[in-house]
Amino acid sequence: MNLDPSVRDAVLSAVPSLRAFAISLCGNVDRADDLVQETLLRALANIHSFQPGTNMSAWLFTILRNLFRSEYRKRRREVEDADGSYADSLKTQPEQSSRVEFSEFRAALAKLPPDQREALVLVGASGFSYEEAADICGCAVGTIKSRVNRARSRLADLLAIESVEDFGPDHTTRAVMVDTT
Amino acid sequence: MQNTQWGPVHDASLGRDVQSKIGEQLRAMYDDVVSQGVPDRFSELLKRLDRQGGGDH
Numbered sequence: 001m002n003l004d005p006s007v008r009d010a011v012l013s014a015v016p017s018l019r020a021f022a023i024s025l026c027g028n029v030d031r032a033d034d035l036v037q038e039t040l041l042r043a044l045a046n047i048h049s050f051q052p053g054t055n056m057s058a059w060l061f062t063i064l065r066n067l068f069r070s071e072y073r074k075r076r077r078e079v080e081d082a083d084g085s086y087a088d089s090l091k092t093q094p095e096q097s098s099r100v101e102f103s104e105f106r107a108a109l110a111k112l113p114p115d116q117r118e119a120l121v122l123v124g125a126s127g128f129s130y131e132e133a134a135d136i137c138g139c140a141v142g143t144i145k146s147r148v149n150r151a152r153s154r155l156a157d158l159l160a161i162e163s164v165e166d167f168g169p170d171h172t173t174r175a176v177m178v179d180t181t
Numbered sequence: 182m183q184n185t186q187w188g189p190v191h192d193a194s195l196g197r198d199v200q201s202k203i204g205e206q207l208r209a210m211y212d213d214v215v216s217q218g219v220p221d222r223f224s225e226l227l228k229r230l231d232r233q234g235g236g237d238h
Contacts, residue, residue: 002231003227003230003231008227008231011227012219012223012224012227015219015220015223016214016215016216016217016218016219017215019214019215019217019220020211020212020214020215021211023214024210024211033220033222036223037222037223037226040223040226040227041226041230044227044230102206102209102210102213105206105207105210106210109207109210120207121207121211124203124204124207124208125207125208125210125211125212126211152200152203155203156199156200156203159199159202159203160199
């Protein structure tokens with residue numbers, strides 16, 4: 001294909017954000033990059049179906065999301081414990097994409113159902129409107145809103161529990177014991 | 182400690198705290214990846230596809 005330079009630039013400039021979305025979906029950098037690569041191949045093979053003037057980024061996100069979904073469904077049949085394998089993948093590559101400070105947050109994010117996770121990331125981090133996110137996920141705007149709300153409150157629960165532990169009696173007791181010896 | 186009055190107030194503010202922290206951490210985590218830019222793998226892929234395709238026509 002002869003790529004229009006402006007199309008190629010638009011695709012390239014969406015890559016960093018596509019990677020961030022892919023990593024938050026599947027939690028594993030290598031898998032995420034493969035997913036991005038597959039997305040680019042799929043997109044360029046179907047570039048004629050992209051309507052110039054529309055949002056290239058949203059179009060690419062839609063392709064990536066659909067590829068992830070079909071792969072996820074396949075994987076879930078193969079591996080029952082999807083969250084467990086996600087947690088393991090975090091341990092094996094702590095520095096590559098997620099610095100240590102994000103590991104707790106990523107682990108909590110991984111515990112969300114995929115529906116909620118993708119909605120939260122699209123709206124809360126990728127900067128898409130509820131309407132755009134609904135288009136990308138192929139569902140109603142109201143569905144996206146309720147998924148985002150459920151994702152936020154579930155994450156709040158998960159992270160609040162962890163911060164209570166951080167400041168819980170164990171730490172206080174330990175500090176007191178250190179002080180008195 | 183008699184904190185029946187403070188309890189709910191404290192919980193509500195913790196909730197807001199956690200909510201804004203979620204937003205911040207989500208964006209920070211995301212932007213950390215975005216700031217890595219375009220890995221060579223992808224710019225080379227696009228170059229290769231463009232060149233290949235050009236040869237076909």
